[in-house]
Amino acid sequence: MNQDLTEKPETQSADPSQTEGPTLSEARGLGGRRAVELLVVLAVVVYLGYYTHTLPTLAVVAAIVAMIMIHELGHFIAAKVSHMKVTEYFLGFGPRVWSFRKGETEYGVKLLPLGGYVKIIGMSSADEVRPEDEPRTYRQASFPRRLAVAVAGSFMHFVMAFGILLTLLFMYGFANPNVVEIGAVTNFSNLTSPAVIAHLKPGEVILSADGKEVTSGSELANIIGSSVGKPVTLSVQDGSKVIHTSVVPVDGRSVKVNGQSYLPKGSKARGVIGIGIVEGNSRYSFFGALSAAGSDMISFSAQTVTSLASHFSPHGISAYFGQLVHPSTNPASKGAQARFASPVGIVRLASQAAQSGFEAVLALLFSINIFVGIFNMIPLLPLDGGHVVIAIYERIRSKRGRPYHADILKMMPLTYAVIFVLILISATALYLDITHPVGNPFVR
Incomplete structure (x- = not known):
């Protein structure tokens, strides 16, 4: 939501002929030209993304932008349902x-x-509006309507997160240490591996061996290892x-991989x-x-709340500034300490997720929705949680009829x-993301 403390009431011109600004036909022409320009820019971005092989990354970034606008759509719908006046609904900031x-609403891109942001009139007692709009x-x-508008953005994030998580679990399931999945199939240098002969493939799950x-x-490994030269019947789910x-x-002692003996001498x-095993789903x-x-x-959500509290604790603040002062002591790695991400870091995460596959993309979008939904509920202005606290405080202080x-x-x-x-x-996160990027969290 947008809060404007400097908005002034509009005035009517005494002489309509002196009213400044474009005519209706001119405005339509200007809007049409801008729409064409926007489409051209989008086409150029897609073209460059395709030929630089970054189109999947751009698609993930576009999904993140869409989530932001759905957040604002929550405020917009709640305000409209509550009969509030919404004057602007925009993607971005700065010049139009x-x-x-x-x-009564202007929609657009900056x-x-x-x-x-969504601009709702009279967000505070300091806002000046026309008497007829009051x-x-x-x-x-x-109170219920103000509360609904304030929480609507985070509510939309939780709805999106639930839908993404439901899709993730239904499509991919959950990591199960009791599921034996083929992670890789290897051919030997000096002979064709039994796995290649049997046409085993990565992603297949081995259910049983010899019944x-x-x-x-x-x-x-125990069954295969004790069956040199003996047929083993595998039940495989594909x-x-x-x-x-x-x-x-x-016999592993007699085979080579990339010119090297599979088993050391004396084994x-x-x-x-010739297969590698990973934990399946x-x-x-x-x-x-x-x-x-x-x-x-x-x-x-509970883990995210705990993590946020930890980040803003004395120890968390000290650790964060420690990364800024001594970044070389925290090399980029998969296990690097969790921290806030700047737009540069988010784009990098989007690229890594896109390269890792649709499952990683869903996991990233789910995490972002949960984080933003909770972070926005921190009870301080200008965050949505600040408006929630003010609405509750005003409700408590209000007396009957006053x-x-x-x-x-x-x-x-x-x-x-x-x-x-x-x-x-934001500034320190940008610095760290440029000089001290975290490792790929999507590598299994």
């Missing part, structure tokens, strides 16, 4: 690039696509199909077939995924302090 007006201001709305259920990589195939393990005989039914998504949402409006101007020093902290976090 393209816009159009429908009814130069810097670093967020979005009944439709945010401040004159009932014995396999629930770990070590169990499979998607919805279960196939049965036979492999004959070869005991052990059968190998178990699939949910739709209703199983629905139930798991609810519990996982609660768990992940609504109380908090003096926003008295809160401005604290609001400016919060804005300063947000700018500081």
Whole structure:
């Protein structure tokens, strides 16, 4: 939501002929030209993305931008349903690039696509509006309606997060250490590996070996290892199909991979077939995924709250500034300390997720939605949580027939302090993302 403390009431010109600004036909022509210009820019971006092989990354970034606008759509819908006047709904900040007006609301795009906003009149007691618009201001709305508008943005993030998590669990299931999945199939340098002969493929799940259920990589290794030269029947799941195939393990001492002996000299005989094993996933039914998504949402949200509290604790602040002062002591790695991400870091994460596959993209979008939804509920202006606290405070202070409006101007020093902290976090996160990037979190 956008809060404008300097908005002044509009005045009517005494002589319509002296009214400045373009005519209706001129405005339509200008809007049409800007729409064409915007489409040309988008076409150029897509063209460059395709030929620089960054189109998947751009698609993920576009999804993140869409999530931001859906956040604002939550505020917009709640305000409209509550009969508040919404004058602007924009993507980005700065100068207008393209816009159009429908009814009382202007919709459009601004130069810097670093967020979005919805402008609702009368967000505070300091806002000046036309007398005839006063009944439709945010401040004159009932407590439930003001509360609904304030929480609507984060609510949309949680709805999106739940939908993404449900899709993730239903499509990919959950990591299960008892599922033995083929991670890689290797051919030997001096002979064709049994796995290649049997047409085994990465992603297939080994269910049993010689009729014995396999629930770990070590169990499979023991069966294969003790069966040199003996056929072993494998039951393998490939998607919805279960196939049965036979492999004959070869002595690992006699084979080579990339010119090197598979087993070191002096090793005991052990059968190998040329596969690498990874932890696989178990699939949910739709209703199983629905139930798991609810519990996982609660768990992940609690972890995010704990993480945020840790970041703003004395120890967390000290550790964060430690990264700024001594970045060389924290080399980029997968296990690097979690921290805030700047737009540069988010684009890097988007690129890494796009390269890792659709599952990683969904995981990234889910995490962003949960984080933004919770972060926005921090009870300080200019965040949405600040508007929630003010609405509750005004409700408590209001007496029968005499609504109380908090003096926003008295809160401005604290609001400016919060804005300063947000700018500081953004600037330092940008510095770290450029000079000290974190490792790829999507590498298995």
